[in-house]
Amino acid sequence: MPSGLIALLDDVATIAKLAAASVDDVGLAATKASAKAAGVVIDDTAVTPRYVVGLAPERELPIIGKIAIGSLRNKLLVLLPAALLLTAFAPFLITPLLMLGGAYLAFEATEKIMEKLLHESHHEEELVDAMADPAELEKLQVKGAIRTDFILSAEIMAIALASLGPMSLWTTAFALFVVSLGITAGVYGVVALIVKLDDIGLHMAERRNAGARAFGNGLVHVVPKLLAALSVIGTAAMLWVGGGIILHGLEELHLLEIVPHTIHHWSEVAGHAVGPIGPIVEWLAYALGSAVAGIVVGGIIVAIVRRFTKHPEDLVVDL
Template sequence: MPSGLLALLDDVATIAKLAASSLDDVAGAAGKASTKAAGVVIDDTAVTPRYVVGLAPERELPIIAKIAVGSLRNKLLVLLPAALLLTAFAPFLIMPLLMVGGAYLAFEATEKILEELLHEHEHEEQLVDAMVDPAELEKLQVKGAIRTDFILSAEIMAIALASLDHLTLVTTALALVAVAFAITFGVYGVVALIVKLDDIGLHLADQSASAARAVGNALVRIVPGLLTGLSGIGTAAMLWVGGGILVHGLEELHVLEAVPRFIHDLGHAAAEAVGAAKGLISWAVSALGGAVVGFAAGGIIAAIVRRLTKHPEELIVD
């Protein structure tokens, strides 16, 4: 976790000390929960910059601020109470709900891959380009970003909650509040920096110093590729995290245990075969196995959804 997030987490934990039985419990639990949710955080960071594409540069930061406020509101006013109710009255539902979220992430990632392969995203881009009212476009983008963030935030909070099952209700609540603030400010701080990199590059490119111009020109060239790369990383993270949650859920619920056992055994065998960096090799194989499971589950869901959402005339022809 970046040092900035750790500093923010320490500040939040200090404020929470008055109500918490142990500051170390809150800070440690929040840090652990944030680490567990890292894969979804990567996707959240990768997804958000596309919502300011096509908008005036001077509106980029205000739009990101609106999305960040909506994200924090989602976490604190909706998802946190729901998480605490689950902890208090139906803890047995946490894993099944987590698996539902994992399946949704896998579906979203698979849909992104299919849209790229079938060029279906071009229709959406044409609709956005056709909108001539900047205010309406901004409203649409913010609404879409907050809706997407709600799904990702729900998964972050669910992953965090699943790692806090040994704590009291009060400490769990404080840890989740710390996670909500740390993740939101961390993600949208990084997003703000990413979307302004091109402006920073243009500003530096106009400077008289040759070193500044070189850095500026490099940023102008790099930023488009960076955004494309982030999109790919986000999709991979969704498959890895969603599939990993499904694999873990199968193991916890003792359903289709052969799947998680096979992935675990394969990771162990690969690590032993390579010899060096066993931990890294084992993790990489497990992540790849989770991504394969995620793609399989996402593909099944995507096939069902696409079948059900076909136009009636297409169903008749088939």
Template structure:
């Protein structure tokens, strides 16, 4: 009997060790996949605050909460099952889907740059939008934000899945779920902080302490710069990530001219003493962003040649 109990305890310990190893494996896989998706996460955090702007301060956090719930539904009800089906039955489709998503990121970033350079996209409100009540406008903005989130979350899921392709299906599911949850909490937690930063600044500006008032005024004045900086970083991140995805896809299909040039460029930049890894990464990221800008620019040019699209955009 004692020997049977010892064997049972030994089996339990073995199962516990396997479970712990599995948790570690999922955590490590989720961490690496999250890092690969960092560029899209930055853009997500940069884009979302705009959907809560223009509403009363009391409605800002409820709007962010609605978008965050919609984002979780996107990830867990649509994208996670779809990713697992692709992984199980059509793994060959992952690279072309990833490249299509990368091209879309490049297009989005390039169109933002085009609109900025051409003086378009100045945020003018259409007459039909002015006619909407605040409740209708809020519903419209939340729906638009959730649709945008679906696109960005699909890219995050595809990037993460590509890094998990060799893992067992259960590990893929757990890691994708963990990535989705962590990224949603991180993105919308940051968005909520950004949206309320001016209110925090106003509150501090009313305090008796001179240092608190100075900090509050600084936060209020800094917010436009922060939002502009986030938008710029998000655009650059989209070019870098989208271009990198396309370069990696070309390598997967053994079209190594461009990937080879970028690899050699990165290797040469990495010869700088002490900071070689940093300069190698910067050179590779910059080269990938240039590829993204070229591909995105071509797509933008083609779409602007389509009759009727230019008029519809204005």
């Protein structure tokens, strides 16, 4: 009896160790996957604040909450099952799908640049039409944000899936679940902070303390510039991430390998030429090369889309 109890305890201890190891594996895998998707996360964080600009301050956080819920729903109810199906039945499709997503990001960024250069703004026209009805404006903004988030979330999940490596189906599912929760909470937590910075500044500007007032007034003046800068950063990130995904896919599929290999080579040369800060310069050079690749691919898609449709966004399917 005692020996049986000891054996049972040994078994329980073994199971506990295996479970702990599994949790550690999931944590490490989720961290690695999140790091690989960092570029798209930056893009997501930079893009989202524009969807609450112009809305009543008291509605900003509720709207961000709606977008976050929609984002989590996208990830857990649509993208996670799709990722697991790909893992189980068609892992060879992961890289091509990643490249399609990268091409879409490049297209979106290039289209934004074209609109700026040609002084077009179809999105703003829609907002003006909806201004008379605050509820309709809010609905339009949330819908647009969730639609954009779906594309970015798909890229995040696909990058995460590709970076996990060989794991059991359940461990993969749990790791992607952790990635979904962590990235959604991180992105929309930062977005909530960004859009409320001006309110924080106004509150501090009313304090009696001179230092607090100065800091608050500084925030009030800086936030509009920050939001404008985030728009530029978001566009740049879309080009960098989209182009990088396409270059990596070309290497994986052994197609036009001279393009990614040339950019890698130029990046290494630039890094070696500057000494101690070489790794930073090499990374920046590769990011720039990726952005150029994104502009080329995005420009081709924009030209095709503009050839066959009046407004490029007409091709976007509502999700």
